[in-house]
Amino acid sequence: VTLLTDFGDADVYVGVMKGVILGLCPEAQIVDLGHAVRPQGVPEAGFLIEQAAPYFPEGTVHLIVVDPGVGTERRILAVEADRQHFVAPDNGVLTQVLAGVEAYRVFAVERREYSLPDVSETFQGRDVMAPVAARLACGLPAPAVGPEVRGDLVMLPPSRPVAVADGLEIHVIHVDRFGNLVTDLRVEQLLAWQQEQGVGSVLIEVGDRTVSGVRSTYGDAEPGELLAVVGSAGRLEIAINLGSAATVLGVGRGASLVVRPCA
Amino acid sequence: VTLLTDFGDADVYVGVMKGVILGLCPEAQIVDLGHAVRPQGVPEAGFLIEQAAPYFPEGTVHLIVVDPGVGTERRILAVEADRQHFVAPDNGVLTQVLAGVEAYRVFAVERREYSLPDVSETFQGRDVMAPVAARLACGLPAPAVGPEVRGDLVMLPPSRPVAVADGLEIHVIHVDRFGNLVTDLRVEQLLAWQQEQGVGSVLIEVGDRTVSGVRSTYGDAEPGELLAVVGSAGRLEIAINLGSAATVLGVGRGASLVVRPCA
Amino acid sequence: VTLLTDFGDADVYVGVMKGVILGLCPEAQIVDLGHAVRPQGVPEAGFLIEQAAPYFPEGTVHLIVVDPGVGTERRILAVEADRQHFVAPDNGVLTQVLAGVEAYRVFAVERREYSLPDVSETFQGRDVMAPVAARLACGLPAPAVGPEVRGDLVMLPPSRPVAVADGLEIHVIHVDRFGNLVTDLRVEQLLAWQQEQGVGSVLIEVGDRTVSGVRSTYGDAEPGELLAVVGSAGRLEIAINLGSAATVLGVGRGASLVVRPCA
Numbered sequence: 001v002t003l004l005t006d007f008g009d010a011d012v013y014v015g016v017m018k019g020v021i022l023g024l025c026p027e028a029q030i031v032d033l034g035h036a037v038r039p040q041g042v043p044e045a046g047f048l049i050e051q052a053a054p055y056f057p058e059g060t061v062h063l064i065v066v067d068p069g070v071g072t073e074r075r076i077l078a079v080e081a082d083r084q085h086f087v088a089p090d091n092g093v094l095t096q097v098l099a100g101v102e103a104y105r106v107f108a109v110e111r112r113e114y115s116l117p118d119v120s121e122t123f124q125g126r127d128v129m130a131p132v133a134a135r136l137a138c139g140l141p142a143p144a145v146g147p148e149v150r151g152d153l154v155m156l157p158p159s160r161p162v163a164v165a166d167g168l169e170i171h172v173i174h175v176d177r178f179g180n181l182v183t184d185l186r187v188e189q190l191l192a193w194q195q196e197q198g199v200g201s202v203l204i205e206v207g208d209r210t211v212s213g214v215r216s217t218y219g220d221a222e223p224g225e226l227l228a229v230v231g232s233a234g235r236l237e238i239a240i241n242l243g244s245a246a247t248v249l250g251v252g253r254g255a256s257l258v259v260r261p262c263a
Numbered sequence: 264v265t266l267l268t269d270f271g272d273a274d275v276y277v278g279v280m281k282g283v284i285l286g287l288c289p290e291a292q293i294v295d296l297g298h299a300v301r302p303q304g305v306p307e308a309g310f311l312i313e314q315a316a317p318y319f320p321e322g323t324v325h326l327i328v329v330d331p332g333v334g335t336e337r338r339i340l341a342v343e344a345d346r347q348h349f350v351a352p353d354n355g356v357l358t359q360v361l362a363g364v365e366a367y368r369v370f371a372v373e374r375r376e377y378s379l380p381d382v383s384e385t386f387q388g389r390d391v392m393a394p395v396a397a398r399l400a401c402g403l404p405a406p407a408v409g410p411e412v413r414g415d416l417v418m419l420p421p422s423r424p425v426a427v428a429d430g431l432e433i434h435v436i437h438v439d440r441f442g443n444l445v446t447d448l449r450v451e452q453l454l455a456w457q458q459e460q461g462v463g464s465v466l467i468e469v470g471d472r473t474v475s476g477v478r479s480t481y482g483d484a485e486p487g488e489l490l491a492v493v494g495s496a497g498r499l500e501i502a503i504n505l506g507s508a509a510t511v512l513g514v515g516r517g518a519s520l521v522v523r524p525c526a
Numbered sequence: 527v528t529l530l531t532d533f534g535d536a537d538v539y540v541g542v543m544k545g546v547i548l549g550l551c552p553e554a555q556i557v558d559l560g561h562a563v564r565p566q567g568v569p570e571a572g573f574l575i576e577q578a579a580p581y582f583p584e585g586t587v588h589l590i591v592v593d594p595g596v597g598t599e600r601r602i603l604a605v606e607a608d609r610q611h612f613v614a615p616d617n618g619v620l621t622q623v624l625a626g627v628e629a630y631r632v633f634a635v636e637r638r639e640y641s642l643p644d645v646s647e648t649f650q651g652r653d654v655m656a657p658v659a660a661r662l663a664c665g666l667p668a669p670a671v672g673p674e675v676r677g678d679l680v681m682l683p684p685s686r687p688v689a690v691a692d693g694l695e696i697h698v699i700h701v702d703r704f705g706n707l708v709t710d711l712r713v714e715q716l717l718a719w720q721q722e723q724g725v726g727s728v729l730i731e732v733g734d735r736t737v738s739g740v741r742s743t744y745g746d747a748e749p750g751e752l753l754a755v756v757g758s759a760g761r762l763e764i765a766i767n768l769g770s771a772a773t774v775l776g777v778g779r780g781a782s783l784v785v786r787p788c789a
Contacts, residue, residue, distance in 0.1 A: 002541065002545075004538075006440075007440055008440035009272070009297060009298070009299045009535070010297070010299045010439065010440050011297065011311070011437075011439045011440055012267075012296045012297055012311045012312075012314055012315040013439075013440075013495075014295075015265060015294055015295060015296035015297060015315050016314070016315050016318045018294045019265075019294065019315065019318040019319035019320070019323070020318050022292060022294070022319070022320060023318070023319065023320040026292075026320070029548060029552075030294075031541055031544045031545065031548070031556075032540075032541060033538045033541035034535060034536070034537065034538055034541060035535070036535045036536045039440065039441050039507075040505055048537070048538045049538075051538055051542070052538040052541050052542050052545065055542045055545040055546050055549070055652070056545035056548070056549065057545070057548060057549040057552070060545070068481070068482070068505055069482050070480055070481065070482065071479055071480025071481070071482060071483075072480060072482040072483070120493075120494075120495050121479045121480040121492075121493075122480050122481065122492060122493070122494050122495045122500075123494075123495030126318070126495065174537075176536065176537045176539075177532075177533055177534035177535075177536050177537055177539075177565065178565050216597055216647045217596055217597025217598065217647035217648050218594070218596065218597070218648065219594065219595050219596065219597060219598040220597075220598070229647075229648060230646075230647075230648070231646075231648050231649075232539075232646050232648045232649030232652065237648075242566055242594055244565075269703075270703055271703035272535070272560060272561070272562045273560070273562045273702065273703050274560065274574070274700075274702045274703055275530075275559045275560055275574045275575075275577055275578040276702075276703075276758075277558075278528060278530075278557055278558060278559035278560060278578050279577070279578050279581045281557045282528075282557065282578065282581040282582035282583070282586070283581050285555060285557070285582070285583060286581070286582065286583040289555075289583070293557075302703065302704050302770075303768055331744070331745070331768055332745050333743055333744065333745065334742060334743025334744070334745060334746075335743065335745040335746070383756075383757075383758050384742045384743040384755075384756075385743050385744065385755060385756070385757050385758045385763075386757075386758030389581070389758065
């Protein structure tokens with residue numbers, strides 16, 4: 001069972017969910033994906049779970065509690081995809097990860113007997129989602145949690161590269177701990193665009209700075225030098241070797257960059 | 264075995280305690296309750312362990328190392344309560360959790376053969392408490408650790424609602440990651456007070472702001488609206504939907520609020 | 527398997543490595559030593575692993591990913607020492623821990639079949655080091671990962687006490703969460719110097735302040751009083767009882783202090 005929340009580290013909310021899980025499925029192995037998602041940061045959590053899920057084995061249950069609508073009419077979902085399960089509110093947090101899988105089935109978590117006896121309106125991660133994740137980890141089939149959802153799920157508008165005059169506008173979707181700017185341009189998309197446009201090497205405009213070419217890794221640039229690199233998520237990143245591109249450039253999540261042919 | 268400390272995340276003190284536990288009880292499952300308690304924050308740790316313990320299964324050993332008196336004459340306790348164990352210094356950190364249990368037995372950790380061979384004066388969490396917690400997790404009966412303590416334990420003065428002229432003064436005992444102000448007023452106490460005073464709905468005064476009524480959940484208010492809610496710890500909370508009440512109101516731990524009848 | 531990285535808590539890099547490890551060695555127990563090492567903080571990570579390793583049982587695999595040279599020509603090492611394994615880049619991060627062991631053998635991680643099928647140039651912690659650590663934890667002998675390294679490893683210049691006129695210059699090598707200043711002076715070295723110089727008790731000069739004598743523990747000083755103590759790592763520490771020496775003195779990592787005979 002993996003846990004991804006916006007609960008931070010100052011409270012015992014995460015620990016309490018683990019206690020609930022271990023009480024119902026003592027042999028579960030629990031892994032923290034992260035709890036530093038900013039409060040109510042649904043798209044950020046969506047990016048993180050998309051990045052992490054493929055590296056976990058079959059049978060993993062991913063529990064994602066970033067849930068600004070807790071206690072309101074929003075549904076709680078249990079999704080079966082790629083031999084893993086995802087338990088999360090129906091608020092779009094699964095948009096990116098489900099876009100990457102071939103097929104999935106979605107169930108609404110409604111069977112009350114799988115929740116804790118008392119369900120609060122303010123912490124359903126503890127009272128509903130953790131118990132269901134524990135039971136799925138211990139072998140409960142997903143269809144048992146409630147009716148299959150056949151209609152639409154809440155989906156977030158995806159961040160996507162956009163063709164512009166003589167270039168490709170791309171966007172920063174994540175800033176990591178090293179200050180690397182992770183963009184919405186996947187390496188396959190970059191190669192396809194280069195081929196389509198007959199472009200050899202590329203320039204990337206970031207504010208009033210320009211980066212030339214795409215390097216293999218951070219250490220291929222001089223210390224302090226700005227570079228573009230294909231990061232570990234298979235996406236174009238702007239980085240500074242041994243420094244922080246985010247700090248030096250003053251650029252954050254949501255910023256636009258432009259890829260251009262190198263003259 | 265759960266761990267609650269004021270060790271933060273910049274050192275390996277927590278990891279080292281886990282190494283000691285796994286060396287002595289390899290099959291122990293270790294769960295972090297939190298390590299962001301402010302240094303020497305005994306009452307804060309007391310609130311957190313009270314909130315978390317009920318959600319853990321029988322047999323859990325809770326190890327609490329918030330220990331400003333390390334190496335001085337203060338005792339180290341092993342407490343048996345509700346089929347769980349608590350290992351902690353005798354400094355009041357167990358006040359709140361023990362107030363909520365029917366019966367408990369307390370033992371002083373004195374048998375040196377259960378500690379590491381070398382006991383430092385500055386890190387007894389590692390050298391004394393972690394080894395004892397590991398052995399309890401692996402089945403050592405609590406009476407084996409040392410003599411039963413029959414006299415008084417160190418207890419902290421509890422934070423409690425106080426009746427005032429035409430109202431009930433309550434206090435912020437915790438600010439969570441979302442900026443929600445958790446108070447010392449339990450929902451049962453609120454209902455009892457309303458009944459006793461013949462009060463229908465209530466107002467809550469927070470500084471120069473007034474909140475009307477108690478909602479079911481955060482999303483029952485408009486985005487940015489101040490509200491009162493019964494939080495997941497069964498206590499009255501002041502919150503802002505999709506915002507931080509602590510930041511907006513400039514209110515923190517220890518602040519006083521007043522509940523009044525709604526005219 | 528223990529994990530020590532500079533990945534922080536805002537990304538899923540750590541969680542992803544755990545997914546990889548559990549996929550290859552499901553029975554591994556994973557312990558976080560810390561992820562708050564500052565980016566590219568090789569000496570800091572070296573101090574932390576030296577402090578932690580002795581408290582872990584035989585068979586532990588320590589995985590250390592502080593790797594500014596990722597994807598460049600630097601080697602990845604698997605070291606067998608004291609019945610534990612260490613997997614880390616060859617950048618000096620193992621200097622301190624290997625200085626403390628009698629004998630060790632070093633292997634270069636080169637056998638590609640033990641890595642993930644796709645090896646990125648920017649995250650070899652995930653693609654090479656985590657898979658190897660998982661296999662070592664599940665019983666792969668270290669010599670299987672690649673050729674034995676007989677030449678020199680990258681080593682960092684160690685921080686060491688230096689004899690000066692009428693004293694001993696020592697250095698702050700770590701500031702812990704409590705603001706305690708951990709120095710490079712081990713208690714054995716202090717005692718040896720005292721004996722050699724015929725020195726009874728000592729003074730320690732920290733900036734324009736002077737600390738007299740070495741206490742047993744923090745609580746032996748008055749609240750707010752500056753003191754010297756032998757810390758839990760067996761090193762001289764400068765601390766303030768119930769306060770932060772680092773904040774009050776404005777002293778950090780790298781600062782020099784002088785130990786003098788007490789007149």
